[in-house]
Amino acid sequence: MTESGKSTLARRMVAGYKTEGLHTLILDPLDDPAWYNAGASYLTTDGDKFLEIVFKSRKCAIFVDESGEAIGRYGGAMKKLATRSRHYGHNAHFISQRAVDIDKTIRDQCTYLFCFRVSRGDAETLANEYGYEELLECSRLNQGEFIKCGRFLKPKKIRLF
Numbered sequence: 693m694t695e696s697g698k699s700t701l702a703r704r705m706v707a708g709y710k711t712e713g714l715h716t717l718i719l720d721p722l723d724d725p726a727w728y729n730a731g732a733s734y735l736t737t738d739g740d741k742f743l744e745i746v747f748k749s750r751k752c753a754i755f756v757d758e759s760g761e762a763i764g765r766y767g768g769a770m771k772k773l774a775t776r777s778r779h780y781g782h783n784a785h786f787i788s789q790r791a792v793d794i795d796k797t798i799r800d801q802c803t804y805l806f807c808f809r810v811s812r813g814d815a816e817t818l819a820n821e822y823g824y825e826e827l828l829e830c831s832r833l834n835q836g837e838f839i840k841c842g843r844f845l846k847p848k849k850i851r852l853f
């Protein structure tokens with residue numbers, strides 16, 4: 693849901709990658725300068741430029757914010773980013789208000805889910821997809837709380853703020 697803390701978590705991750713010496717490439721239609729404050733290497737609103745740089749680079753952390761919108765406009769290329777990013781040594785992150793707005797092909801490529809508060813329906817979809825009943829709790833999370841899980845990582849509730 694909006695204002696649940698997704699971009700805040702992403703910016704903390706950007707700061708973490710920076711301390712590890714990794715560059716971060718951001719596509720954000722809102723062009724929020726907070727990404728630079730967190731230490732991002734590159735920020736753009738232009739999906740074509742972003743994808744060109746992504747596929748010319750190696751070993752970066754990549755963030756697509758409001759990715760429902762980007763996947764709608766650059767669907768094929770975003771699928772390529774999801775399926776091939778590991779081949780480029782990239783670590784890609786797709787952020788969306790609704791996980792179900794992220795194409796299923798892309799969702800299936802994701803190693804981890806960081807789920808903030810969502811509707812009951814979306815929580816049920818994610819619980820079914822990942823096979824964890826605990827994800828149903830995502831419809832009752834407070835602002836700043838999320839559940840992290842992976843296909844082989846049991847869900848854990850974490851408070852960001």
Ligand SMILES: Nc1ncnc2c1ncn2[C@@H]1O[C@H](COP(=O)(O)OP(=O)(O)OP(=O)(O)O)[C@@H](O)[C@H]1O
Nearest residue numbers: 693694695696697698699700701789808835836853
């Ligand atoms: N300690 C905190 N750190 C960061 N944000 C906080 C804190 N306490 C409260 N907030 C509020 O939580 C919200 C987090 O916003 P954020 O941009 O991370 O949400 P979002 O999930 O990305 O929303 P959107 O879908 O609208 O992009 C902000 O409105 C902020 O004011």
Ligand SMILES: [Mg+2]
Nearest residue numbers: 698699700757
């Ligand atoms: Mg946001």
